Amino acid sequence: MSTAVDMPRFVRAREAEALPPPNLARGPIAWVRENLFSGPFNTILTLVVFYLLYISVPPLLNFLVFDAVWTGADRAACRADAGGSESGACWAFIWDKINYFIYGSYTISERWRVNIFFSLLAIGVVWLLWLKAPRRDLGAVYFFWVFPVVSYILLTGGNENFSVRFWIGFAIFGALIIALFAFVSALLKTSMRPALILGGGIVAVIGVTLALVDFNFGLEHVPTSLWGGILVTLLVATVGIVVSLPFGIVLALGRRSNLPIVRLASVIFIEFVRGVPLITVLIMANTMLPLFLPGDMTVDRLLRPLIGTALFASAYMAEVVRGGLQAMPKGQYEGAMSLGLNYPQMMSLIILPQALRIVIPGIVNTFIGLFKDTSLVAIVGIFDLVKTIEASRIDPDWAAPTIGLTGYAFAALFYFIFCFGMSRYSLGVERRLAAGQKR
């Protein structure tokens, strides 16, 4: 006898209705019991953490908030011997020096230009990062072209007065660029027209940019040696971030290229830059960059570390992106190729969107590292935020025991807000991108 015969027969007479899912919400006490005190080990862990919080948070809050000195005109407010308080942070000092921390020594009457720069930066960042913003394609044009050009003119004053020789040089350079594009397209055996349009477009954009920079808008010139504080920190970070991503992608693709020369060049660049500390790169950029250039050409003092940090971040970015490229299954390449997509299309439409998505955490990690590393430009005499704090700390008007601590607490807060913002934003993007596509 098989069991099947003994089984009661069953035929569903009515459809089982779809029911709403059960309500799993629980009260707070149940939550606490389940998550914090679910076993002896978990309970001990919870108690230890609570103890650590108990001994660390209240003193910190006392120092930063409750005992802090909020107002005052000079050191008296923060010195016990002068009737002030020494047990808390001396925020009055930050408040007194805030303009120096934001603008450095930027000409006071021209600081409105820096404010416009900050606003333009904020607009660009929101436009690009807010995924539902309208016309994000225009946003990209704004952020990668309009904004840098306008900022340059605003911050320096523009009116570069290029010589005729410079324009002749540019014409030769433009012709070379177009020739290079034609050559690469011949090498890759893709069609010539789009390559020429692309090359011509790039030269045209550079030309217009130079013409704008050349034009006299009647703004007073502010030399970069006066710039400082948050202005410089944000500037170095933004340039580094904006340059390192595309340049890193190009380097990563180069490193995986089949053309041996391209591959070798990418490998040498990446390994060399990654193999030395940023400080070395900065010092080399500062002292060696001028040696590579023709004698009469000088590179701005601020531009040197700017290039140094951007290149440094690019090398790291290249390795992050390469990790993403390596995670792509071969089938994606084959699917794309079998449809007749050429290499640039395959990379830009299929491979990179997926590869970059995989490495968002790594990319943001590099950005955060870069953001904090900008403080190293102080080594070559640039007055970034940390350097301006250093300089103000020894101001005799504010000689008080808590000044140093307060200054660095302020810097820490500043860096933390930006880095934490980047981190949260990337988490949000990851979640959003994952929502549609994962099972």
Added chain:
Amino acid sequence: MSAQHIPSATVDPQAQPAIEMIDVHKWFGEFHVLRDINLNVRRGERIVICGPSGSGKSTMIRCINRLEEHQKGRIIVDGVELLDDLKRIDEVRRDVGMVFQHFNLFPHLTILENCTLAPIWVKKMPRKEAEEIAMHYLTRVKIPEQANKYPGQLSGGQQQRVAIARSLCMSPKIMLFDEPTSALDPEMVKEVLDTMVGLADEGMTMLCVTHEMGFARQVADRVIFMDYGQIVEMNTPDEFFKNPQHERTRLFLSQILH
């Protein structure tokens, strides 16, 4: 009986063959994967390729759209010889659709975007027209209602049908199938095979690597058996199954048909 005197149906001398492979050899390093492959495929012909694992079936059909490069001999697809010219290769790939064992859909794009991508970027077709065509083929493979989902949200059988529709959107002249059903659960195999039978009935030139012998019997004009990188036997399906000539073919058939 060798591969040479197949009752090859009378070829119209004017009509250019869809695919010609002449003395094709290929090596992976030291390993000689394809040995002396000679194959002529007429337009509208349906060919099924079978053979033991590792015999070079995939490698052979992947040579036809240059996913693999052959090192000796000639391959001529639709009158274009496959040489190193990347532009010509992209042209050939445009006309040769390929369906893979693991679908190879693009997970970051919706079903509709998967289907319109190549027409828009390769054929420079306006988006609207591309979408109409895509919906037409998605309707044909019976999943128009999934158009706005992502590949990860579909069953294997549905994904494979999307992959077929994606290829068809380029209006290919030749379709290559590399074990399109072997990653699927049994109940999904039929829906994919039905789609392929429909395609065959419309006169598409097809090369299918598959072990679905029912499908071979139903639609194939010729069945090819490969072993150790060679075409061992090639015949009409009737003769092939009833009367296998080669010892190895018999052994293989006895194993998969029991």
